[in-house]
Amino acid sequence: MNPFGHRHILGISQLAPGDITTILDTADSLKEILDRPIKKVPPLRGRTVVHLFLEPSTRTRLSFEMAAKRLSADTVGISAATSSLVKGETLVDTARNIEAMRPDVLVLRHPASGAPHLMARHVDAAVINAGDGTNEHPTQALLDLMTVRERLGRLQGLRVAIVGDIAHSRVARSDILAFSKMGAEVVICGPATLLPPDPAALGARVTLRMEEALEGADVVIMLRIQRERMGQNLLPSLREYAARYGLDRRRAALAKPGALVLHPGPLNRGVEISPEVADGPCSVILDQVTNGVAVRMALLSLLVREG
Amino acid sequence: MKPVLLRNARLLDPASNLDEAGDLLVADGRIAALGRGIPPPEGAIVTDLSGAWLGPGLVDMHVHLREPGEEYKETIATGTAAAAAGGFTAVAAMPNTRPPNDSAAVTRFILDRAAAAGSARVHPVAAVTRGQAGKELTEFFDLLDAGAVAFSDDGRPVESPEMMRRALEYARSAGALVISHAEEPALATGVMNEGRVSTLLGLAGTPAAAEEVAVFRDVRLAALTGARLHVAHVSTAGAVEILRRAKEAGIAVTAETAPHYFSLTEEAVAGYNTLAKMNPPLRTEADREAVIQGLRDGTLDAIATDHAPHSVLEKECEFALAANGVIGLETAVPLALDLVRADALSPLDLFRFLSTAPARILGIEGGSLQVGAPADLCAIDPDRPFAVIPENLRSRSHNTPFLGRTLTGRAVLTLLAGTPVHDLDGRLAPAAR
């Protein structure tokens, strides 16, 4: 076991506030590497990181691969299209095959909630959850925390509004858990068809009114709305969604002055967020992308620090 | 076969409200006498059952034996062996085999296999609709003649309310019982109970309402048609309440629950434990308590296991992909004993829910200690520890959330028509020879 004390990063649910602070402090200290002319340091030299992405994600995958390369790790990528899983192999068989190649870290993106937990029971490598079904996306939440802490200097006592498809968003679930653990108050908002059955279980307060969610918010996290929700009878139209739950300049003004606007990307401009807010002075969407690399570097170095 | 005298047991017969210490004599495969101080007949095998409860062989009105079609999970032979080990002398076999039991040929196949295996009586439940597809009724009269005891599309609901209405009407003309797998499929799209734990785990939930809407529908249709309806595996407080009202209104409905619904809650799914994945799903503590209350006040008539064997292949995978189901034949007695220890049920109730009532609902022999009846008997040692590990299980599959736990209480002796089919301590071993 590494001094960090965790073998895997399966979800925010398993991290204590102290663990989160350690990760954020480490990420802060590693971020400087990204601004160097030669962006490479040796801590993971000779180590192998496998990126197993069984669901498409260009951004998260790129961010993980860049983080691993910055730390001098060897990386191997397996994606859904090339995986033998599409040929009917079970996840446990895939785990055994990957394990036979003795990687140090396995980064897993999977469409099924709990898949990284299953994987962690069958491999010796450290497993990092890069998003599992509608469960968690812990590295996204950590980069959100890092971005907010960097800008506002604290997390404790902040008011965070999360707006959109909370029920199906692993980003929202990890964010709710993470911000609540760090002492922020989280309010979630969206039409009831897109809210989880028991938000209190996650530590969130609910409002169906966008204005109430935004009033007094220090941080506003807008979630991507997926078109397919209309086909599932969860939304009548994107037009109505944009009108009632979209973040435009007028609504953004309800939040505290200087409140930050976050979005996990990719953006649906004009649906959940208007272009002038997305590109406005309060938007920290590009900071999130940069910090994503730093947070993933922090996790890789914390998980494989031994030896 | 030599006569067998079982002495000094606590005799428990719900059919006659008998609960007293005494002996029971088996001769020619039948119950020959019961009472105090029965003298052993010439050449009888005599065994002392002090400390044990002796009652009618248990009757499980809801099991999945997987044969024909999925013999790698269970066969009629291994399933009835598990039944015997759990104290059951009769089981009702649900029709969702491959092919489904929707014809007299399949019904007869099941009965033939059961007769050859010999460990427990098997009562086939036939499908309500051909192929369990919900489109055309099966031949109820023909199936009853072949040996079916009831009709159900269990494994899935009869989706169309109109089809269910016709099934109940036709069943009434045939004098048949319809068993409802009460679930509204349009609402039952999740992989566990919808609520606190599904929120925490990020798993799609199925609300309790998916069951309650369907129970209400079927109860209303039973009232409309005057048919006999039995509701399988009741799991929610709302369903218990709907059934309570239906019984008060005089509707001919009976219902069962399963040991996991009064023993576990949705919390058992924590860590994406696929062994706790079943349908209907494990519910909340309030539901669990309502199910126990439903047994106490007689709203629920029977305890059935919904024994649903699955191999490791179906369980060692992503939670959403894992098969629904839990084995139950061998753990029903210790789990029901938990309710007795908690003073929710009496020992007599245990035999009532696990034997007398299901036999009566199905209209089959058994469920009593009547002199002259076949000696289908079950002796339980309520204090015997039972380690739930694969080596101790007779079922071919080991999918139970109790795996690795040690439960308290166990069937120690099961007689089928006077022949020992489970004899944990080898008391009657000579009789088998």
Ligand SMILES: [Zn+2]
């Ligand atoms: Zn069922």
